[in-house]
Amino acid sequence: MEGIGNYRFEIKLSADKLEAGIILKVDETELDNIVVMESDVLKALQAQKVSFGIKHEVVQAICTTPANFANVFVTIAAGSPHVVGEDGYVEYPYLKTIEAGTGPKELEDGRVDFYNVTSIPNVVKGQLLAKKIPAGQGQPGKTVTGEPIAPKAGKEVILKPGKNVVQNPERTMIYAAMDGQVSFTDQDKMNVFPVFEVNGDVDFGVGNIDFVGTVVIRGNVLNGFRVKASGDIRVLGSVEGAELDAGGSIEIKSGIVAQDKGSIVAGHDIRTSFIQNANVTAANQIIVTQSIMFSNVRAGKQIICKGAKGIIIGGVLQAGEKIGARIFGNNSATPTVLEVGVKPELRQELASLQKELQDVYENLRKTDQGLGVLNQILQVTGELPPEKRVMQIKLTNTRLVLEKESKALESRKKDVEAELLGEGPAAVDAYHVMYPGIKMTFGKLVHFIKHEYARTRFMVIDGEISSTTLL
Known part of the structure; x- marks a missing residue:
């Protein structure tokens, strides 16, 4: 707080130091007698080390009409927040040539062939299939006290080569290693078959x-x-x-x-x-344009039925992230079960991987223990008996196999953990209407639909299944 004559300044900084406010403290009886100089305002700011982003128009306004700012908080300086870089992504150049050739074709007699509009994404050996676009590094910021704020880079994307493809040395591009068709398999690996x-x-x-x-x-x-x-x-x-x-x-x-x-x-x-x-x-996901009727449907991420009809009636549907449809159920309240928000197969796999890794680590420990004993014998005697030499070779080979196995298990465990961490809030979206008769399950939470809902999203908020209107 800076006192000057019959008034004083109080400077307040936000917790992140991206904003500074000023209060002109003055007794109401002195309002007509105060004279504020620009140098006084700047001196008060300087005392609190405010040097960046000062709003000089506010400073001038305080000096011109101080009575308007008496005992009122006003922002007088604004810092520059850091800018988060754009996330990296993958371009698929081969799709451009495929998209250019899609659509129904006119036959020689003038008729249009609507039966062969499905485009087969064939590629040739050496063709560029995927290109990694790196994440942006972002822009640095600065506090009102002049301290730099480090930029935040965007999230990098990882190319996942599968079978019959090759990468450049920098691992930023994927090329076809043979003629065939592009196919994405488990974990979004890119293959050519x-x-x-x-x-x-x-x-x-x-x-x-x-x-x-x-x-x-x-x-x-x-x-x-x-x-x-x-x-x-x-x-x-x-x-x-x-x-x-x-x-x-x-x-x-x-x-x-x-x-x-x-x-x-x-x-x-x-x-x-x-x-x-x-x-x-x-x-991954299941996309249906018309209807899902009395079926058992399961997707790791999403089930979407959003065409002209877009109706789901009966059966059991399970999705890790979202189930969306234009219409759920019917006027007859046909029983329909919707389960979202859990990936039991992934959690089961993670538990299995942890058990396998534990066994591999234990076998590695025993192998190293055996090799250690043999090395001690070698140091003492200068050579190993034939049977010990054979044992040393076997243990060394066993260790190589276990090391390779542990690396593969650790890599898969890391992928599974990343996928589980990436789970967003699960949701059920009724784009038009949801009729009674729906049993909705989010993990262990269960909710029965007893009346109609129009354009509604269901999700878990504060431990309860709640609904909000879709725009």
Whole structure:
């Protein structure tokens, strides 16, 4: 506090020193007698080490009409906050050539072919597939007292090469190591797989398919048949009560009518127009344009049904992050179960990894103990007997294997922990309406819908399932 004549200044700094305020302290009886000089204001600021971001127009206003500022707090200096850099991201140059060729094509007789609009993302050996764009470093800031505020860099992104791809030495680009089709598998790893095409239905004329690559079916997959692929599976028709298992994504153009038979499992995403009486599981997300009816559907992250109909009725749906649909349920209050916010398979895997690592560390300890004893014998006697020499070689080889195993387990454990930490607030979004009959579960919290909700988001707030209106 700085006293000058018949008034004094009180300077207040915010906790982060990004703002300074001033109060002109004066007795009400002295309002007509005070004269404030600019040098007095600056001297008061200097006494509190305020030197940056001073609002000179405020200083002048205080000096010109001090009575207007008597005993009133006013901001007189503002610092410059640091700027957080933009997060890094990945560009996919190969998609530009694919997108340019999408859309229905006109045939020679003038008709339009609407049946072959699905674009197959084929690439050639040496083609650039992904490019890492580094995170921005941000901009430094400064407090009102002139102290620098360090910038904060954005979050870096990590390229995840899979099979049949190569990286440049800097690990900022991914190239195709062979001709084939791009496929994203578990943990968003980028792969290139060869393509196997079926020009009709998967029926008795074709039989079951098990292919180390990507499978494209230009017809339907009929009841009882199996299609397994290490890459993606793309079906331009429909899927009946069949078994589809893809390491990457599954795209079904027409939809799934399974009659409670078979299963659809993908290591990444599943996209289709409708799901009816089916068992469907995706490690990442499931995108449906029309409807999900009386099915068991599970996604590691999101289940979204947001097309023109966008309706979910019956069955059990589980998602780690969000379930969203235009309409949930119907006027008949058909029982429908929605479970969000838990990733039990990841938590189970983490517990298993921790147990495996513990066993590996214990075996490493015993191996090192054995090698230590042999080294002591060697130091004392100058050589090892033949049987001890054989034991030393075996223990050394065992240690190399255990070290390699521990590194692989530690890497996977780190990935799982990062994915669990990355869990955001789980939500259920009803973009149009949610009817009664819905059982909603967030972890251990359960909520039954007993009346209609319009344009509503449900999520856990302060330990309870709460609802807010969607804009």
